[in-house]
Amino acid sequence: MGLLRYTTYRFIQAIPVLIGISILTFILANLTPGDPVRLMTQGQEVTPEQIERIEAQYGLDRPLHERYLDYMAGLVQGDMGHSFHRNRPVTDLIASRIGPTLLLVLSAYAFALVTSIPLGIIAAKRRNDPFDHVSRIVALFGVSTPSFWIGIMLILIFAVQLGWLPSAGLVYPWWSPETYGHSGYFEHLIETMRYLLLPMIALGTLQMATLMRVERTQMIESLQGEYVKLARAYGVPERTILRKHAFQVAQLPIITIVGLNLSTALGGAVLIEFVFNINGLGRLFYEAIIQLDYQLIMGITMIIATMFVIGVIITDIAYAYIDPRVTYGESE
Amino acid sequence: MAVGESQVGSGSEPAEKEVEARTGWRNTLKKIKRDTTARWGLYVIGFVLAVTAFTLVDSNLSRFTFGAISDFALAEALPVLEHPERLPAPGEAETNQPPMFHADGSLSNPLGTDPNGRDYFTRIVYGAQVSVSVGIAATFLGLVGGTAVGAIAGYYGGWIDDMLMRAIETVYAIPPLILIIVFTVFVSGGSPDVRFAIIGVGIAFIPVFARIIRSEVLSVREMDYIEAARAAGVKDRNIILRHIIPNSFAPVLVYATLQIGVTILIVAGLSFLGFGAQPPTPDWGEMLNTSHGYMHSNVWLSIWPGLAIMITIMGFNLFGDGLQDALDPRIND
Numbered sequence: 001m002g003l004l005r006y007t008t009y010r011f012i013q014a015i016p017v018l019i020g021i022s023i024l025t026f027i028l029a030n031l032t033p034g035d036p037v038r039l040m041t042q043g044q045e046v047t048p049e050q051i052e053r054i055e056a057q058y059g060l061d062r063p064l065h066e067r068y069l070d071y072m073a074g075l076v077q078g079d080m081g082h083s084f085h086r087n088r089p090v091t092d093l094i095a096s097r098i099g100p101t102l103l104l105v106l107s108a109y110a111f112a113l114v115t116s117i118p119l120g121i122i123a124a125k126r127r128n129d130p131f132d133h134v135s136r137i138v139a140l141f142g143v144s145t146p147s148f149w150i151g152i153m154l155i156l157i158f159a160v161q162l163g164w165l166p167s168a169g170l171v172y173p174w175w176s177p178e179t180y181g182h183s184g185y186f187e188h189l190i191e192t193m194r195y196l197l198l199p200m201i202a203l204g205t206l207q208m209a210t211l212m213r214v215e216r217t218q219m220i221e222s223l224q225g226e227y228v229k230l231a232r233a234y235g236v237p238e239r240t241i242l243r244k245h246a247f248q249v250a251q252l253p254i255i256t257i258v259g260l261n262l263s264t265a266l267g268g269a270v271l272i273e274f275v276f277n278i279n280g281l282g283r284l285f286y287e288a289i290i291q292l293d294y295q296l297i298m299g300i301t302m303i304i305a306t307m308f309v310i311g312v313i314i315t316d317i318a319y320a321y322i323d324p325r326v327t328y329g330e331s332e
Numbered sequence: 333m334a335v336g337e338s339q340v341g342s343g344s345e346p347a348e349k350e351v352e353a354r355t356g357w358r359n360t361l362k363k364i365k366r367d368t369t370a371r372w373g374l375y376v377i378g379f380v381l382a383v384t385a386f387t388l389v390d391s392n393l394s395r396f397t398f399g400a401i402s403d404f405a406l407a408e409a410l411p412v413l414e415h416p417e418r419l420p421a422p423g424e425a426e427t428n429q430p431p432m433f434h435a436d437g438s439l440s441n442p443l444g445t446d447p448n449g450r451d452y453f454t455r456i457v458y459g460a461q462v463s464v465s466v467g468i469a470a471t472f473l474g475l476v477g478g479t480a481v482g483a484i485a486g487y488y489g490g491w492i493d494d495m496l497m498r499a500i501e502t503v504y505a506i507p508p509l510i511l512i513i514v515f516t517v518f519v520s521g522g523s524p525d526v527r528f529a530i531i532g533v534g535i536a537f538i539p540v541f542a543r544i545i546r547s548e549v550l551s552v553r554e555m556d557y558i559e560a561a562r563a564a565g566v567k568d569r570n571i572i573l574r575h576i577i578p579n580s581f582a583p584v585l586v587y588a589t590l591q592i593g594v595t596i597l598i599v600a601g602l603s604f605l606g607f608g609a610q611p612p613t614p615d616w617g618e619m620l621n622t623s624h625g626y627m628h629s630n631v632w633l634s635i636w637p638g639l640a641i642m643i644t645i646m647g648f649n650l651f652g653d654g655l656q657d658a659l660d661p662r663i664n665d
Contacts, residue, residue: 016498017498017501017502017505020498020499020501020502020505021502021505021506023502024502024503024506025506025514028514028515028518028519029514029518031515031518031519140646140649140650140653141642141646143645143649144593144642144645144646144649145638145641145642145645146597146600146601146604146617146638146641146642147601148601148604148620149620149634149638149641149642152620152624152627152634152638153634153635153638155627156627156631156634160627160628160631263504263507263508264507264508266507266510267507267508267509267510267598267601268509268601270509270510270513270605271509271601271604271605274604274605275624285510285513286605289513289514289517289607292517292522294518297514297517297518301506301510301511301514304506304507304510305505305506305507305510308505308506308507309505
């Protein structure tokens, strides 16, 4: 019962932050020196009458706070404004591009979790032997190498030199196989994986390395805990200790870090989508920035920040669910 | 909302930590000297900083002394804006020379040349100047801003603390790379360059530093000597500047070292997308952006700048790891 209340509480707590984000993006967008119209029409000849008309159309002739309230009123109804360059509602544009980004980020996380946790545990268990040293060096490379460069190197090796995997684009699993001319769902799935593999590794390596380091440290600490000593004294088999006693406690910080690292992953998605030519939110953001399409930029910033906030809430709830020591909220 | 409260750890045993931080400095230094990881980190950082210093001296000193830029800089590595005549005309230069170990390579261009015929080794060396100094400057800016915000929030408490912390959570909620790009592009009016990038990165890093400082300040604030200063009628501003900040600074400084690596990583990404250093300024991220278009014709162009970034960041990470091991009493052999 407490968990439900805690969940509601956390979501209500997020509202001021979301309002804050909308104010911040709005202020940033209006920090531009000179008038936004000049920015929007860069490189085009415009008459003063045209400028006036655009200003009126976008409400730019009104005071800042009025425009913000208007923007907020729209946001609440799911209207994020209008893209000047694409002449389409921002909400539509974002909706059409959010899928690939989610696919990319989630698969990168899956890759990171599946590799980092076993490796971290083995490294902790075999502390200071060659396996530990190698995995620590791999982790060090992982946290020190820019994700986009890993992407470029992967393309050079697996696409350009070996020709095994495609270097750009994605196959969307939610589209029907016929769209791509695939014979069936199996081929469709294989193709999806082939396209996803390189960007997934490029984006996931940093996460993998970070999580592997944390997992190793946590397991070492956990294995030194009093309860592990007690279990050993009672003659509990080492495997059971590792699986039950040490493992569960060590996972708690991992959950928190998974949530917080979403910030890096979402930022990284911009770079990876740029390198691999993936038509996701990150690439849309890049294009919007290049075109100075400021309603679109504001919309994407809002959505990405919201995704991060929701991700953190979900991990917080998972944490509360797993850790028996956490009391939900302040009332209990 | 408490995004990331657990990341910084709101100072569970602040008093203990404080004592350790103040008495442990000499001990820590000794441990760092003994720690192989930290030592290697220091070597790498030292090397990179030396290269950076060399480029600064080379590009500035010789210009002032001889009224011209040095031979090394003349290899068209410097921002050529001042010497446009040194840029080879399109099609005129021997473009895209491979590195020296390649059959067609030559010793005079150890890493080959870029598509404009500029020596790639020189550009990599000069790239350190922008990449490293931007990384350090931006981290420093975040440190100063974060210290100010964190100290004020922690010292005054109450509604000032609440307001500042809410603002910080908001900034923190936008992924740094996104925030920096939006800031840089809007504030520069659509023509981004390094100066705006530094400010943007600084702002994006205020939250992390502010949180650490704040939790330190919360513990220092309760110390007897602060009480004494207040009783003696010392102004708040002086208490914060003379007593609170100096006594809360040690852990932040350690964190800042670690953060430089992260900053260099982000700035490289920024330049790679074209929102950081602008050509012809040599910058590792910017060079990767340019070489992206030549991936099929000259593989090497994409390799060297990435290696340079990786080695630099690895230096800061190694040092930071060693520092953390030395400071963390929980993990000991």
